[in-house]
Amino acid sequence: TDIDSTCWNFQPNSAYPGPIGLKGAQLPRSGSSMAGMALYTIAGMNQREYIQVHLNSPVVVSGKYLVECFVSLGDYAEFASNGLGFQLSLNAISSGNDGVLGFTPQYVVQNPISETHQWVRVFDTITATDAFEYLTIGNFSNDVSTTVLANPSASGQPGTYGAYYFIDDVRVE
Numbered sequence: 001t002d003i004d005s006t007c008w009n010f011q012p013n014s015a016y017p018g019p020i021g022l023k024g025a026q027l028p029r030s031g032s033s034m035a036g037m038a039l040y041t042i043a044g045m046n047q048r049e050y051i052q053v054h055l056n057s058p059v060v061v062s063g064k065y066l067v068e069c070f071v072s073l074g075d076y077a078e079f080a081s082n083g084l085g086f087q088l089s090l091n092a093i094s095s096g097n098d099g100v101l102g103f104t105p106q107y108v109v110q111n112p113i114s115e116t117h118q119w120v121r122v123f124d125t126i127t128a129t130d131a132f133e134y135l136t137i138g139n140f141s142n143d144v145s146t147t148v149l150a151n152p153s154a155s156g157q158p159g160t161y162g163a164y165y166f167i168d169d170v171r172v173e
Contacts (some may be wrong), residue, residue: 012122022159024075029168031118033089036074039139040081040146041162047098048166050138055172058131062146066173067107069137074164075118076155080114081163083139084122088132088172112149117170135172151163 010042022097037049059065067086072113085105087093094103139146 001048006131011122018064022155022157023077023164024073024116024166026072026075026116026166027136028138029070029072031168034166036138036166037084037138038162039163039165040079040143042146043143046100046143047162048100048139049168050101050136051170052092052094052134052136053170054092055135058133059128059172061128061131063128065126065128066123066125067135070121070168071113073114074149074166075116075137075153075160076157076160077101077151077164078082078154078156079126079163080148081139081149082109082112083141083145084109084165085124085140086112086124087136087140088126088128089134089136090130090132092134093136094171100142101136101138101140102138103136105136106147108140113165114149114151116151116153121172129160135170137167137170 041047049080073080085108087103087105106126111118
């Protein structure tokens with residue numbers, strides 16, 4: 001759902017200088033809300049953030065599904081990274097810590113996404129091997145297996161370390 005227009009962080013009119021403002025100035029691709037997550041933080045810490053959604057209905061086994069989202073690297077993030085993946089699952093997946101989730105996603109972006117101004121479409125057609133009910137998006141690889149590139153527009157400010165991405169328009173169809 002869209003964020004209420006009276007919220008202090010409603011985009012595009014927010015003057016909030018906090019974590020989102022520190023990460024970049026991207027506006028939602030559509031609507032008035034978006035999400036954000038760290039695909040990589042500090043080398044060797046293997047910290048991750050994930051976005052998960054419960055699908056409106058389970059997918060049909062053997063059905064082919066377009067799974068997509070749009071991403072944009074935070075303007076001021078230290079790095080761009082690869083590894084963004086889609087994990088369809090029967091149940092919600094979670095962990096009691098901020099580490100890498102131990103799953104092999106059905107799709108993974110192989111090259112770092114370094115675009116900071118435009119939205120990049122990330123998508124694949126996935127054949128359902130079960131009646132999946134959840135989609136989890138994030139980097140399921142450890143730091144050693146994650147490729148990072150320096151972001152030329154990185155600010156070096158506290159809170160901008162790692163690879164932080166804005167995410168919008170997630171779809172499973």
